[in-house]
Amino acid sequence: MQTRKNRCANCNAPLAEGTSFCDYCDLNRKGASRSAPAQAPGRSTFRTLLKVGVGLVSLTCCGPVGLIGTLYEGVYAIKLDAPKYSAQPPSAEQRRAESIEPMQVFLTMRDAEDRSLAQRKQEWREKYEGRWVSWTGTVEEVLPYDAMASELVLRPAGDSKLQIQVNFDPLHNARLNPLQKGQEVRVSGRLWGYYFMSDIVRLSEGALVEPRAPAQVQGSPL
Secondary structure (H helix, E strand, O other): OOOHHHEOOOOOOEOOOOOOOOHHHHHHHHOOOOOOOOOOHHHHHHHHHHHHHHHHHHHHHHHHHHHHHHHHHHOOEEEOOOOOOOOOOOOHHHOOOOOOOHHHHHHHHOOEOOEOHHHHHHHHHHHOOOOEEEEEEEEEEEEOOOOOOEEEEEEEOOOOOOEEEEEEOHHHHHHHOOOOOOOEEEEEEEEEEEEOOOOEEEEEEEEEEOOOOOOOEOOOOO
């Protein structure tokens, strides 16, 4: 009758005379935990090939999307080197909004046969980059985040194409969350960037203007 010592002490596999562990359990015992036997070479190879295959599929599917996104950001968009929000935003008194309307920006930035993309970018830098504005629009979308800038997407009155994307410090989320689609609000912000392919103008350092005092900007969240 075969005795216990002719079986692996870990997995009970048959052993040669004079050994206590099979090859896999002995390797695992010297390396990782003894509670889980080492994988057979065939299975390990299969898993490696599977991971490589998944990686190739992901690269094939997502690579073009990433390339298009990079092209979109680098060629068909323009941004100002300014933070979306800062730890110490300007006070209401320091935000001197200029008489620039959303439609004015759109008409300057829109695609036109007599102006190249480079020329429109130059016009952005000369006329709008970094200027403070105060605009009214209807809420299209509210995207509150905790670890990055929150976003409020508006459509200016009388225009169905142009969008205004306003970036807010997450500390404003308590005031952003109750906003509903179609609600009219007034915001203050700094002209930060423009997406030419979808006609989206971006404002940084966003703040909601108090409705009871249209000329006064709410510089910090309640």
